[in-house]
Amino acid sequence: MKYNPLTKEIIDELVEIVGRKNVISDKEKIETYSHDETSADQYAHMPEVVVRPKTTKEIAKIVKLANKELIPITPRGAGSGLSGGAIPVFGGIVISTEKMNRVLDIDYNNMMMVLQPGVVTNDINEEIAEHGLFFAGYPMSVETCYIGGNVAENAGGGKAVKYGVTGRYVMGLEVVIPTGEVLELGGKRVKDVTGYDLKQLIVGSEGTLGIVTKIIIKLLPLPAVKEDLLVLFTDVKSAINIVPEIMTGARIIPTSIEFMDKLSVKTSCEYLNEHLPYQQAGAMLLIEVDGNTEEQVEADAEIIGELCLDKGAIEVYVADNYTTQERVWSVRRNIAEAFKVVSPHQSLEDIVVPIAAIPDLMPELERISDKYNIQIPCYGHAGDGNLHATLVKNPESSMQEWYEIEKKALREIYQATKELGGTISGEHGIGLKRKPYMKIVTSPVELELMRKIKKAFDPNNIMNPGKIFDL
């Protein structure tokens, strides 16, 4: 597929649509739109122009124009993605949703909120907390990511064990599809079986089927009480072994069961200048429980704490107030950032396996770490079987060697994950970065169906081309 370059005439038309100051083509200014949070060295690509529309109508006009002129479009939220989904690999137009950042409606009676895609995820909860409601999406980039990006990637995060991922809360969408037509899907209703569920098909489609311009999310009653347990173990294996036991043995589904190995905790603490007790422990679990009464939450926490001690935990620390909770969660949230400072050359993964298979995954990671002589710190959402194994470049390798090692080690990790009944991405998406590995976990029949769906929405392949699979 050959795309056309942007001509002066097309730029003029873009200016007509969104206004001069919202069309950026200055090289220095658009550099930031050439990458996301995946390694810029490997994946960055410059757009020809960045536009910042404010309305659905403007987006529809831009998309119609691009579809007519065969110009590739790359939709972009906050750029916090971890699969290269927002990288304009074929140049063309980046449509940034940064100026579509309004909360359109807070509907307390229906417990719904209507949002533009550029609203920062964390701001949602700040708007509604005083009304006793909350949005259960909680990606680790919550302080910077946009809700539109969360929808595009079907973002998971720290509360998915109990509350599920973004898609569960998306009740309605307005989408500009690649032909420039506007699709309204769902609404303020919690059940809907009228035909195929195009809404959930758009969720997680990584901006390849259209640009989400309005999102209706479902809110939940904000639990009145929460409590966090920081549980220390001598080693990774004993920490991980406890995870399925909490749910099947104690019959409690915690809000979160986050796992951090020693290297992850240490690195994040140093980055934040934070001092958690027992940094010397081999591995930690951060377990949160929530509920409506102190009695219930304390009872759940106690049952879990005792189970952990029974099964070999060194120590259980309780964080039951905002300050201590924020301290431990901040360590967890900042692991990825911390590693970037220490070592910019790495591959942050989000492999997922059945929870009971986590203990079997760990020796595989060790084996691959030894084989390629690289560190693979590991942390993540153990309660979902979703682990951020992170391949870190050995300082002794050349960049050339590192790229080779990364490719081989990734393939082995993905293969091991698949053999344990898992898959290569639980929440970050395929995008550009994992596209070469899709065939490990997706059959030719399934890939062909995905391609046909893509063509049904996007006959000219102008919408975020080069992502997930090649056409």
Next chain:
Amino acid sequence: MKYNPLTKEIIDELVEIVGRKNVISDKEKIETYSHDETSADQYAHMPEVVVRPKTTKEIAKIVKLANKELIPITPRGAGSGLSGGAIPVFGGIVISTEKMNRVLDIDYNNMMMVLQPGVVTNDINEEIAEHGLFFAGYPMSVETCYIGGNVAENAGGGKAVKYGVTGRYVMGLEVVIPTGEVLELGGKRVKDVTGYDLKQLIVGSEGTLGIVTKIIIKLLPLPAVKEDLLVLFTDVKSAINIVPEIMTGARIIPTSIEFMDKLSVKTSCEYLNEHLPYQQAGAMLLIEVDGNTEEQVEADAEIIGELCLDKGAIEVYVADNYTTQERVWSVRRNIAEAFKVVSPHQSLEDIVVPIAAIPDLMPELERISDKYNIQIPCYGHAGDGNLHATLVKNPESSMQEWYEIEKKALREIYQATKELGGTISGEHGIGLKRKPYMKIVTSPVELELMRKIKKAFDPNNIMNPGKIFDL
């Protein structure tokens, strides 16, 4: 689209695939496969042959044959559907999953179960209750329906307020697509963003994209305690008004908030020879709360009970043991059956609106009831805004008049539902019955995308043709 008739040669091939006793063409014996629980008078159509395969391989062979010979296939579960989804409108082959009724795996450590599609939904929970687990799907036909049908329709039911609908628990599917190829989607993992979510696209696609041959469902820890409140109100409006208040005011999400108007309770009680207290109340809510401790469940129930009394409930009855709970739930579950005995000519609907719009829907139903001089008893899942308004034929009308009235009244109900932000089906599906009304709630752009997806899966339109939309 013209289909070919079944020849003797094709019947012989079917016999070769599934064995002689699993190919039924005797008119009397296949009559039962000509309809589901929608009105047989209006919608029934005879198949040419019914086959009862036992394995995925057999189904794949049958589908390949049908696709080659251009014979329509209609997949069928228990036949408990309420939209005509299992009716073979073009004749051809009905593939019944009645002999694929095995539980293939109960995986306690992963809290998952692997099922063939013909397993009766209620049997799932009977298998796992003693291990402290449960499957949260709970359609009112739970005692007869199959899990395969639940997946095909994305069945809702009585526990959706708190636990969501079937789709939330479907982690993996094996599907024979209309070309006869076998698709494996998902697995025993709770997060997965590798490409488009074909699994959720299959869920609720009403057997038009393929036949589900294996289902992996997620289980939850079985709540140790539950309590039901039967709350009596003088009239429908005050009952319905309380629904959003429970969730936004008391901040509790009950397991169920079921609504029954006077006529519904009375009819079901008479059918069951049951005597609920205060049958003379104008409307009732059946509210269930569950949890892990008696204290917590009692506290939630008390808060809800007091809120109801504050807002004008006549009386709140507590059912806190199995016998009384089964009594009240049996009344709720049997309403549809009861009405069939009283009046076989009716249209059972499952319209859905935003919960806060339920009070505005009721006068619309009254208006339409008056205009057409028909009774419209109403009951259903008030906590989801999903109501089983049921149009019942006036005994004084001729059948001809009734069909005319039904069409007009349905259109007005659907239109009113749409104007309140709702849609025409929350859990029963579109199937054959609601196909003429799809355009009320689905835009031409959306319908066209659905058609393209259908064609991507089923180029010859052999799989459950004539359902949801026409090609």
